[in-house]
Amino acid sequence: MKKLSVFVVLITLFVPRAQASEPGEVIFTRAFADDAYGYYHAQILQRILELTPEFGKAVAVPHPQPMPQARQIIKLQAGEGDVMWSATSNEREQQLLPVRFPLLQGLAGYRVLVINAYKQAQYPTSLTKADLQNLVGVQGNDWPDLTVLRHNGFKVEGAQWSLWFQTMFTAVEKGMVDYFPRNVIEVSNDLERHEAKRIKLEDNFILRYPSYEYFFVSPLKPELVNRLQIGLLRMLNNGELKVLFEKHDNHKKAMLLATDPSRIMIELNNPDLAYKYTNPLWGNDATEMRQLLEEAILKSTQTDN
Structure with a gap:
């Protein structure tokens, strides 16, 4: 029976449904139809709904049409979707309702x-x-990282996003640029995918700037924000959130890179975000994130009353 119930949950997470929310459904938008894409986020969303029965029985279902983030925002604003996940920014937090909890620990x-x-x-x-600012890097020409790096005085070339799997790594291999800054969560898979190329992970440095991936909620569903906050706090307190995070090898590898004491940390500013957390690494110390969730839940409760 246990295996059957797990199968039912997986089917529920990824079988497309109608665009408009039915009673008891929470529709999440996504960039790709691939079931593996966003699986971690979809798992968290489903578990939150299960852990908050006082809000009513609900199940997370994907929007039937994969779409870029700009389109996801439009869908949520129109009420044709309920939740999405993305990196936050000052602009994004004006467009949608943020659930301020870093799902990827700020990595x-x-x-x-x-x-x-x-x-x-x-x-x-x-x-x-x-010295690093005098070298030449490469990034996607519409990635937020390009803005961040240039804002901090780095020389960075923009490359066409649709071709990045080949062109950016080839540019490094051929010496056309000096380096390609990669997210610590993605770099392990990158290097495996491009193992035939003459590239490697640089040994000594790591760049850090405030960047947090949140759930964002449709402005038409403000009550859902509180439900997500309460569910996240319960998952944080019972240890489920950490277990889910660490099930993914790329997450564990990313944490090792981010906390490697031998690497020299170079701090950067993020011009698109007006705040930063002291310690978003809730897998190691959840004190700050727990307190922020508790304060947000209390505020929501007081507002409702």
């Missing part, structure tokens, strides 16, 4: 450098931030 703001396999000697520990 999306930790960047390591992919470099030519034979050029590690160009990155000694004596290298300064100014």
Whole structure:
């Protein structure tokens, strides 16, 4: 019976449904139809709904049409979807209702450098931030990272996003650019995918700037924000959230990179975000995130009353 119930949950998470929410449904939008995409986020959303029965029985279902983030925002604003997940920004928090809890522990703001396999000697520990700013990097021409890096004085070329699997790593391999900053969550898979290329993970440095991935809720469903906050707090307190996070190998590898004491941390500002957390790494110490959730829930309760 246990295996059957797990199967039913998985089917529920990924079988497309109608666009308009039916009673008891919470529709989440997504960028790709691939069941593996966003599986971690969809699991969390479903478990939140299960852990908050006082709000009514509900199940998470995907919007039938995968779409880019800009379209997801429009769908939520129109009430044709209830929840999405994305990196936050000042603008995004005006467009939709944020659930301010970093689902990826802020790791999306930790960047390591992919470099030519034979050029590690160009990155000694004596290298300064100014030295790195004089090198040339590459990023997607519509990625927020490009804005962040340029704002912080780095020389970065923009490349066509649709071709990034090949062009950016090839540019590093061929010496057309010096490095490609990669999210610590994604870099392990990147290097496996491009193992035939003469590239490697740089050994000594890591860049960090505030970047947090949240659930965002339709402005037409403000009551859902409180439900998600309460569910996240319950998952944080009972340990389920950490277990789900650590089930993914790329998450565990990312945490090791982000907390590696041998790496030199270079702090950057994020011009698109007006705040930052002291310690978003709730897997190691949940004190700050727990307190913020408790305060948000109390505020929501007082507003409702």
